[in-house]
Each structure stands twice: as structure tokens, then as C-alpha cells.
Amino acid sequence: xxxxxxxxxxxxxxxxxxxxxxxxxxxxxxxxxxxxxxxxxxxxxxxxxxxxxxxxxxxxxxxxxxxxxxxxxxxxxxxxxxxxxxxxxxxxxxxxxxxxxxxxxxxxxxxxxxxxxxxxxxxxxxxxxxxxxxxxxxxxxxxxxxxxxxxxxxxxxxxxxxxxxxxxxxxxxxxxxxxxxxxxxxxxxxxxxxxxxxxxxxxxxxxxxxxxxxxxxxxxxxxxxxxxxxxxxxxxxxxxxxxxxxxxxxxxxxxxxxxxxxxxxxxxxxxxxxxxxxxxxxxxxxxxxxxxxxxxxxxxxxxxxxxxxxxxxxxxxxxxxxxxxxxxxxxxxxxxxxxxxxxxxxxxxxxxxxxxxxxxxxxxxxxxxxxxxxxxxxxxxxxxxxxxxxxxxxxxxxxxxxxxxxxxxxxxxxxxxxxxxxxxxxxxxxxxxxxxxxxxxxxxxxxxxxxxxxx
Amino acid sequence: xxxxxxxxxxxxxxxxxxxxxxxxxxxxxxxxxxxxxxxxxxxxxxxxxxxxxxxxxxxxxxxxxxxxxxxxxxxxxxxxxxxxxxxxxxxxxxxxxxxxxxxxxxxxxxxxxxxxxxxxxxxxxxxxxxxxxxxxxxxxxxxxxxxxxxxxxxxxxxxxxxxxxxxxxxxxxxxxxxxxxxxxxxxxxxxxxxxxxxxxxxxxxxxxxxxxxxxxxxxxxxxxx
Numbered sequence: 001x002x003x004x005x006x007x008x009x010x011x012x013x014x015x016x017x018x019x020x021x022x023x024x025x026x027x028x029x030x031x032x033x034x035x036x037x038x039x040x041x042x043x044x045x046x047x048x049x050x051x052x053x054x055x056x057x058x059x060x061x062x063x064x065x066x067x068x069x070x071x072x073x074x075x076x077x078x079x080x081x082x083x084x085x086x087x088x089x090x091x092x093x094x095x096x097x098x099x100x101x102x103x104x105x106x107x108x109x110x111x112x113x114x115x116x117x118x119x120x121x122x123x124x125x126x127x128x129x130x131x132x133x134x135x136x137x138x139x140x141x142x143x144x145x146x147x148x149x150x151x152x153x154x155x156x157x158x159x160x161x162x163x164x165x166x167x168x169x170x171x172x173x174x175x176x177x178x179x180x181x182x183x184x185x186x187x188x189x190x191x192x193x194x195x196x197x198x199x200x201x202x203x204x205x206x207x208x209x210x211x212x213x214x215x216x217x218x219x220x221x222x223x224x225x226x227x228x229x230x231x232x233x234x235x236x237x238x239x240x241x242x243x244x245x246x247x248x249x250x251x252x253x254x255x256x257x258x259x260x261x262x263x264x265x266x267x268x269x270x271x272x273x274x275x276x277x278x279x280x281x282x283x284x285x286x287x288x289x290x291x292x293x294x295x296x297x298x299x300x301x302x303x304x305x306x307x308x309x310x311x312x313x314x315x316x317x318x319x320x321x322x323x324x325x326x327x328x329x330x331x332x333x334x335x336x337x338x339x340x341x342x343x344x345x346x347x348x349x350x351x352x353x354x355x356x357x358x359x360x361x362x363x364x365x366x367x368x369x370x371x372x373x374x375x376x377x378x379x380x381x382x383x384x385x386x387x388x389x390x391x392x393x394x395x396x397x398x399x400x401x402x403x404x405x406x407x408x409x410x411x412x413x414x415x416x417x418x419x420x421x422x423x424x425x426x427x428x429x430x431x432x433x434x435x436x437x438x439x440x441x442x443x444x445x446x447x448x449x450x451x452x453x454x455x
Numbered sequence: 456x457x458x459x460x461x462x463x464x465x466x467x468x469x470x471x472x473x474x475x476x477x478x479x480x481x482x483x484x485x486x487x488x489x490x491x492x493x494x495x496x497x498x499x500x501x502x503x504x505x506x507x508x509x510x511x512x513x514x515x516x517x518x519x520x521x522x523x524x525x526x527x528x529x530x531x532x533x534x535x536x537x538x539x540x541x542x543x544x545x546x547x548x549x550x551x552x553x554x555x556x557x558x559x560x561x562x563x564x565x566x567x568x569x570x571x572x573x574x575x576x577x578x579x580x581x582x583x584x585x586x587x588x589x590x591x592x593x594x595x596x597x598x599x600x601x602x603x604x605x606x607x608x609x610x611x612x613x614x615x616x617x618x619x620x621x622x623x624x625x626x627x628x629x630x631x632x633x634x635x636x637x638x639x640x641x642x643x644x645x646x647x648x649x650x651x652x653x654x655x656x657x658x659x660x661x662x663x664x665x666x667x668x669x670x671x672x673x674x675x676x677x678x679x680x
């Protein structure tokens with residue numbers, strides 16, 4: 001199934017544009033694309049006429065140009081006829097925004113459009129979905145622009161069964177400064193499902209990380225999905241909802257009882273190195289970390305901090321997530337001591353965590369990071385940065401990032417996210433080093449890399 | 456590959472929906488798994504005769520198409536030392552609904568492990584390894600993997616158990632024969648791939664693991680409805 005015209009269209013037909021109801025979803029979609037996106041957009045409505053000075057085409061077949069994508073926002077019972085037109089016009093793909101299919105008991109209608117689309121070679125997203133968010137080219141979400149929080153263009157593709165979850169997580173992506181290559185709400189996922197999208201984004205040059213919000217798979221679909229994800233060179237993140245099965249079916253074997261739906265789901269993801277985000281707090285930090293670092297780690301963490309307490313909290317968080325914090329040998333500690341500022345030599349601790357104390361200057365952080373970055377038994381360095389320490393300058397993020405880029409060892413930073421310290425945050429972030437809001441979240445970011453490792 | 460004898464057992468068990476222990480063990484034995492020496496006694500005469508063959512102390516279990524969980528009705532007696540004791544157990548078992556005989560087998564020492572399989576709706580055939588016995592579901596210390604299993608999968612299944620140190624020799628106790636456990640899982644995984652159209656789930660529980668062997672001490676196969 002080739003999804004290129006569907007997901008990267010140059011021309012768009014919006015079907016269902018209303019001349020009487022300004023708030024009709026089709027109108028919102030037409031306007032936001034017409035005014036703000038690069039795609040060339042054509043309004044379609046059976047009645048024809050004129051919409052804001054643009055010709056309204058009665059049917060897709062009337063549009064004088066080849067249409068790559070049709071957004072269908074008409075009543076469910078009209079969708080088959082519209083699809084017939086789309087197939088006849090050689091449209092490259094469709095987004096069926098309309099509800100009123102399997103989710104409300106109309107399974108037959110849904111099956112009908114699926115079989116039409118298969119026969120007519122018209123891949124479609126939905127029905128009952130928001131569709132595709134892919135600025136600056138396209139945005140089929142029927143949400144007014146002024147209401148949306150839009151993440152920057154970036155390298156994470158996010159596919160969600162739920163439109164609501166997608167839009168809400170997009171707020172979080174935007175707040176964290178994690179960019180999306182494309183966001184996709186697939187609703188009833190009647191034809192184009194997770195597997196096809198995984199295969200598409202695996203090849204997509206604009207995407208480095210592929211994230212999914214999944215409620216469930218069809219029979220054996222999970223098997224095909226994990227096998228494809230295991231072959232995919234890019235990190236695949238899955239956030240699964242519906243972890244407890246609704247009805248507790250009486251089961252007659254110990255195995256069936258202990259291998260519940262979610263236990264199996266979670267174990268199989270781990271088996272194939274597919275990163276499970278276990279809750280919404282893990283999802284965005286995982287995307288951020290894995291868009292910076294694609295290689296799995298064993299989970300041996302080196303910690304550099306400006307406060308002993310922060311170090312202790314980080315160690316606790318590491319242990320609670322199954323990450324280790326290997327101690328430095330006497331010899332390594334002596335070497336570390338020798339390269340730090342003289343006034344630190346008697347007061348800092350060098351075991352791991354490396355506590356540089358509130359008297360540290362940028363050079364101390366830089367030198368300690370260099371040492372840990374060269375250690376073979378540490379595969380990720382956590383920097384717990386306290387920008388209120390008087391010896392630290394706003395250059396430190398960019399300087400530490402250079403070490404990471406040079407040595408190739410993943411670095412994760414914690415910096416308190418208040419406006420005053422944004423320069424510290426951006427020093428890391430603009431140099432492709434992930435920055436967390438909390439110590440716990442920094443540990444989550446390291447955990448994401450560990451979950452990349454098949455277990 | 457399923458042998459003719461395996462297919463015959465499966466066919467004959469279809470009407471009750473599951474394969475009872477003696478026949479399930481027969482299938483696993485044919486596949487190359489280690490099972491205890493056992494005989495299925497259908498009457499009192501056979502009970503005493505088979506007990507002599509197997510030798511005391513021994514284990515007696517009730518066989519009935521209505522009894523899936525034998526322990527729940529005290530249908531397993533371990534460590535029977537005398538013929539008199541054995542006859543008393545037999546008499547009690549014969550009162551059980553749809554009584555179909557008594558299984559008499561050698562007692563096998565070791566740590567109790569569970570090896571299982573399940574057809575999962577989303578992922579197909581799944582293999583389970585866990586700490587076994589009747590309390591398996593209380594501790595729920597299990598590893599799950601999608602079949603077929605690679606050698607890496609099997610090694611990580613053992614490693615991922617919370618109690619893996621118990622298997623590897625903990626505080627002076629002998630380590631189990633890990634090679635035998637790995638082989639047991641391998642053979643089981645290959646067999647259930649052949650059985651996947653037929654089964655809903657399988658328990659080998661317990662598999663008795665010692666420094667010498669891993670023996671399938673109890674088994675049941677739930678057939679697809």
C-alpha cells in the first residue's frame with residue numbers, strides 16, 4: 001500500500017464544505033489549509049456554487065487538477081458515493097472524518113467502504129478520525145487553528161487511535177519542544193492501520209522516531225506489527241491503553257490466567273525491543289530521548305550533579321527502574337579529582353554520583369563529563385544542572401552537548417524549566433541533547449534507551 | 456512434527472475439551488521431554504501391581520475428565536510409603552465424579568517451575584516460563600515471549616524471573632541443570648508450534664528442576680473450543 005500521495009499531498013479536495021454553516025468541519029478544514037498550508041485546496045459540495053470567492057465543485061470528478069488527497073466530512077451514508085467519485089477521479093487517498101460507522105454499530109457500512117477502497121486502490125484513514133497534521137503542507141484536523149497548540153516541525157511521527165489523546169499529547173510535545181514530522185489520528189482504522197503506517201514511516205526520510213497510541217489489535221495483527229517493528233531501524237514507541245481486561249473471563253489454566261492480554265502485549269514489545277511507554281508521563285520524554293539517541297543501552301548510568309541530594313534522588317530513581325549506577329574505582333576517582341578546580345578537590349565526591357557541589361564552575365562539569373563519557377562501563381551520562389549555582393554560566397549546556405556529540409555517548413540533562421533558565425535548556429536542546437523537567441524524567445529518558453534493547 | 460499417536464490422543468480428547476494428565480504426558484514424552492515413570496491404573500488390581508513396578512515412595516493422582524485442577528479436590532497425594540496407604544487413597548479417589556483411574560508415578564525432587572503456552576488473540580502463540588506449583592498464580596513470577604523462541608529469548612526468559620537466583624543456586628543450594636531447562640523449553644516451543652491450531656493453552660506445572668533433570672511432573676492441554 002503506497003501512502004505517499006495520501007500523507008504528502010500537493011492537492012487536496014475538501015468534501016462537504018457548507019455554504020450555510022460556517023462551523024461545519026469541512027469549512028474549518030478548508031479554511032485552515034487554504035490560508036496557512038502549502039497544499040492546493042479545492043472545496044466540494046453537491047450543490048456547487050461559490051465559497052469565499054472560490055469555485056465549489058459539485059463532485060471530485062469535476063476538479064480540473066489531479067487530486068492527491070480527499071478529505072470526506074459528509075454524512076456517513078453519503079460516503080460510499082463520494083468514494084466512488086474519488087476512485088473514478090484517480091484520487092491518491094482519503095481521510096474519512098465522518099463518524100457513524102463501526103463505532104456506532106454500522107459495521108456493514110464500514111465494510112462496504114473498505115471493500116470499495118481496496119478494489120479501487122484508494123487508501124484511506126478513518127473513518128471517525130481527525131486525520132493528518134503535517135504542517136507546513138497540510139492539516140485535516142477539524143479544530144480551528146486558533147484553538148490548537150502546534151508542535152514544531154520535527155522528527156517524531158505520532159499515530160493515535162484516539163483523536164483526543166493525539167491533540168492533547170500534541171500540547172505536551174509543543175510545551176517540551178519536541179517536534180513532529182507528522183501526527184495522525186486513525187479513528188476506526190478500517191483500512192490503513194498501524195502496520196501500514198509503521199512501514200511508511202520506516203521509509204520516511206523526515207521521520208526518526210515512530211510513536212503509537214494503541215488501544216488494541218485485531219486477531220494476530222499484533223504479531224505482524226511487532227515483527228515489522230523489530231525489522232525497523234528506527235525506534236518504535238507504543239503507548240497502550242486498556243491494560244486491564246474488562247470482563248474477567250474464567251480461565252482454566254495457570255498459563256492463560258497469568259498471560260493476560262496486557263501482560264502478553266507488554267512482554268512481546270520488550271522481546272522485540274519496541275519501547276513501551278507505560279503511561280502518559282513516559283510518552284513525550286521517550287520521544288524526546290529517542291529522537292536524539294537511537295541506539296539501545298544496557299542502562300549503566302553515570303550521574304554528575306551540583307547537589308548531593310539530587311544525586312541521591314537520581315540513584316533511587318535509577319534503581320527503581322532497573323538501571324545501574326556503577327561506582328568509579330579508586331584510581332578513576334583520583335584521576336577525576338586531579339582535573340577539577342582546586343577548591344573542589346577536597347569537598348566534591350567522585351564515587352558516582354559525581355557531586356561537584358555548589359562551588360563548581362562550567363569547566364568542572366565539562367571535565368567530569370569528558371571523563372565519564374570515555375568510560376566503557378557507563379553507557380549514558382545524566383547531568384543534574386542547578387543554574388542558580390553561582391559558578392555556572394548559560395554556556396554550559398552547549399559546551400556539554402559538544403562533548404556528547406564528540407564522544408557519541410548519550411547525555412541527558414535535568415534543568416528546572418522556568419523562563420529564567422531557558423537559555424540553559426536551549427543550550428542542550430538546540431544541540432540535540434534531551435532536557436528533562438525533573439530528575440525522575442531524566443531517568444525516564446535513559447530508561448527509554450534501555451527499553452530499545454530486546455529483553 | 457506430530458506423530459500418529461499424538462494425533463490419536465488429541466482426536467480422542469476432543470469430546471471432553473482437554474487432554475488429561477496421563478495422555479498429555481504421553482504426548483510430551485513422545486516429543487522428547489522428560490516425564491516421571493508413571494502408570495495409569497484403572498482398577499484396584501492394577502494399583503497394587505503398578506505400585507510395585509514404580510516402587511515406593513510414590514505419587515498418586517486422580518484421573519477424571521471432570522477434574523482439571525486436581526489439587527482443589529485433594530486429588531494429588533505425594534509421598535505414599537505403603538500399599539495400605541495407597542489403597543486408602545484409591546478408595547477416596549474412586550468417589551470422585553467421572554473417576555477414570557489413578558495415576559501412579561515416581562516422586563521427582565526439584566524446584567517447581569511452570570512452562571506453558573497460550574494462543575493469544577493479538578499475538579498468536581505465546582510461551583510462558585515461571586516459578587511453578589500450586590502457588591504460581593499468587594507470586595506470578597513469569598516471563599512471556601512470542602513463539603517461536605530464539606535461544607536469546609529462552610536465556611532472557613530465565614534471567615527475567617525474579618527468582619532466577621533460586622534456579623542458579625542460592626545460598627548453598629544446588630543450581631538446577633539450566634541446560635536441561637533450556638532444552639525443555641526449546642522442545643516445548645517446537646512442539647506447540649505444531650500444535651497451535653489445536654490448542655487454547657497448555658500448562659506443564661510443575662516441571663521439577665534439579666541439578667540432574669527437568670521432569671514434567673504434571674501436564675494438561677486445553678483444546679481449542
